[in-house]
Amino acid sequence: MVSLSFGEKVMHTIIIIFLIIVGAIAVAPLISVIAVSFSSRLPVELNEVTLWPKGFTLDSWNYILSRSDLWRSFAVTVCATLTGTALSLLITALTAYPLTKPEFKIRSILMVAIVITMVFKAPLIPYFLTVKAVGLYNNPLVLFVPHILTAFNLIIMRTFFLQFPVELEEAAVVEGAGYFRRLFSLVLPLSKAVLATLGLFYGVTIWNQFQHPLLFVTDPDWFPLQLKIRQYITSDNELPIVGSIAELNYNSRTLRSVTIAFSIIPIIMVYPYLQKYFVKGALLGSVKG
């Protein structure tokens, strides 16, 4: 490795320090949420908890982790995310690829149509009625089918495909390979970075989804995670609910913090695994000369 000059070393250190500070600021809210999740009810109500738990207790976590309906939601969400992401990536690739080929005559029209879908949104009731008409009301498939494609992700994949030099596929064309072969054997293997990126985007969308299930899923057994979590979050009632309160060491705020942490942790665990696809040099050696 070529060694850096002194000036560059200084710059390098400054950059790293800067990024560490920024990273710390970014993580602070989550730390605060986690602190609340491990705190007792009273300090939370007195707004005494900032970055460190007060009155450390596992009660809130115990409560949430022992809810079997929450685990079912978790399983539902995992299934929907895996299935949906795989399906989305497949269909996005299939749709994006033709858009990169100049010989595809309707290419421009499709691009305009796609941008239109991004800018013009459908109003609530017609959307509801359409989805219902397609048979997705109260159907678990609604957890991922409406998310199969987004204009944004589609355009990103297309942009990535366009980065490949034309020579990439020329050899294959000469050998008589059809479009499907070229897409699946050549282009996609080299697109690990964008597949990982979009996989993350689609996955997170399905994982976090809330508006769709709110409208379309009525069977609580099929509630995805975020919807289930919302059930545990009250907007505090004005009127005090008479009943025994004192024995509980958790309240809606601590429970909410647990559920938030609970739904973020899986994502944090998945990302580093995807990270390896963002390694530089994915194209190394693929095109000679």
Place this chain on the structure above:
Amino acid sequence: MFRRKMLILMMSVVIMAGLIAGCSSSSSNKNETTSNGSGNTSGETEAAEKILDIEVWTGNTGFKAVEKGSPVYNFYAELLGVGFISPYVEWNGGTDYLNALNSRIAAGEMPNVFLPYNGIEADLAKNGAIADLTDLLPQYASKLWELIPEEVWNIVKANDPTGQGRIYWVPGIKSYERTTGLIRKDWLDALGLEMPKTQEEYVNVLRAFKEQDPNGNGVADEIPTGGRENARWMDHLFNQYGIAMMEGFPDWDIYDGELTFSAVTQNMKDALAFIAQLYKEGLMDQETFLNDKATWDGKIDSNLVGNYFHWGQGAYEHLEKLELGAGVKAEIAVLPVIEAPGYEGQGFITTKQLGSPEWVVSAQQDEEHLIASLKFLNEIADESKWYDLYMGVEGMHHEVVDGKKVKLPEDKSTQQIGVAPFYAWGSMEFQEQLLLDSASEENKWRYEQSIKNMKELQQYVKVIASDGLPSSIYDGYPDIKNNTLWYEYATKIIIGTYSIDKFDEFVEKWYKSGGDVVTERAREWYATVNQ
């Protein structure tokens, strides 16, 4: 290699999709029971009475849905004689509820009985979507008919959106007012002060709270008084000036002989000037307008606040936290309505008898189910059943200890939603009974204080002239209805960004942006109702 991976991926996708689709068909079978007018019958009671299932929608803050055969379903089938089914519909301040309701209506699947929200009942009535209850109630729901006073039914008739004096919804009633100013009596005692009655005395008390360390911790951290965002829950500062205000929302009353919106009166200008003065002097929480409920309650419970405005009967909650947190056995007492200079004897706590609409009944169901819906409403209006409804299902909502029913703590993951008619139609006596019921020997003193406050505040209460004023007067002027202009000017005047002179600008703008039309409609209504 990559090809193989893709193939495996595609196969697993197909298998997963198949699995999910397979699971869905079996679970959708389970769901067919939530019928809507299809005449499902189930379960027989002792009297071989047919139990009809009706779908009821009510505001649900997170409790589990009630399906056929579930504990609450069975409990209500026995207690009320109807099959009570209630799906989980997210409330979220009403917006999500309304969207879900509208979606269902658009799809032609209205619930049998439901809570109308934000004026939707007017549209529903005009479009014939909900049943005309005028004759049906005395016939099929006599208990409900008699529970609500005749004057209240008359107001509902007068507010009929179809203009024919018919009844389309069942209102809640407010048989007693809940809100009042509350003050830390133990602080007054500690500082040797009397309960203030005039404004001068009141301000002196606030100053003493601020300077003389009544919470005794050696730090000048006391917040004499305050409120919450949008200038709400500080009514005690406004009602000194004879201003009609419900939970912080200005309301309509008679000013200078005419029905007027209280926010645009001289009373309001004087009140705002006073409050701005309090803010400037630091006698009011400087963060008042950034406080949400949790934050403000937190301050009260941290032994920092001397005087606040909220439910008299809710004192026990704060007393509990003050004891557990700060270790103080506080005394929270009713703050009398203060006499403001120039407005002596004119102050009051606002109340109305007519509550907001509680129930409407779908007109899109067959006669059998219509009668079942009415039966439901009739049974929940039976006061003798309220205690059982409150206690809920044994093992789920309450448990029996030494032969006595004790309510279990709120647990949204196991408890199902139920109906709480006692909140909509309840009396002070019932509330007192509930409070005493929850008390144990050690904490009884907290509930006794709450009950005392609940009763004592009634002497300051006045029913305002606009009791029953329909929200249709705001049609076409949503920002007037939402008080947007009021929030902006009131908060800015109080914190000092605007001088009090800007108030006149506010009044002008309010009238110009639709306030004049709304005022005219309101006065018309008043004239009609008071013929």
Place this chain on the structure above:
Amino acid sequence: MNKESSSKGLLCNVRRYWPLYLMSIPGIVFFVIFKFIPMGGTVIAFQEYSVFKGILQSQWVGFKNFEILFRSSDFYRIFTNTLILGFLKITIMFAVPIILALLLNEIRRAMLKKTIQTALYIPHFLSWVIIAGITFEIFSLSGIYNTIRDWFGLQPVLLMQQESSFRWIYVFTGIWRDAGWGTIVYLAAISSIDAQIYEAAVIDGASRLKQMVYITFPLLLPTILVLFLLEVGNFMELGFDHVYTLLTPMTYSVGDIIDTYVYRTGIQEARYSFATAVGLFQAVIGFILVMIFNKLSNKVSGEGLW
């Protein structure tokens, strides 16, 4: 080219390149069902839509809903605020992820890079309600901001109540929450750059800075351009939750945007026609902007969305 030959040309095209058409069928079907058909419902913007009458029977009112919007006394204010915040969004808030990505790219140690990246994108998963709640706390009387001011002997200031600070807090919180997430696309793009180019540059004696400016950035440009065009398309969409949770009546004058206004007057009131009309208005402006910038982009760099 006359119509007949162009339709013949299309048929020819399909026959010759049928795999491409086959590939795009699922996508097209999806868009038609889930986007275009419901989009037809936008027609309620020109109606007095009632859920009871449905679209076919609701009364036609033409541009009345738009008139209500334009004539409202607040229109000038909400429109201006939307434009200003939108401008801040496509400039400052757009640029930050790019800079962060370039900086992150400089880190050699994989562990450190992974950790910081993960840390940066975590706020994206917290809802605005939480981020706003924390923001209010930070700037509260007992929060960090005023505590630090106290150290320097300054009087406490309640920034969340001040009109002058709202826009900066909007930008700051927007960056805080989403900048990290925004770096993902750029990092993926950077990783696709052929390492050989860098090696050649290093041999030529280029410094890290020169590499960043002359290699990384230019090769990133197509991605940046596309993302910018997409941002512009959503110009009027400032993130309702973002603004709504930060807004207080004291900052309405600078913070009330079209979306929050419609929420109060349209959505909460279930006035679907009005809400749709406003949405349509914003979409049209966004689309016009995309067309303009797309043309510009085509002219200047030869690349665009279409």
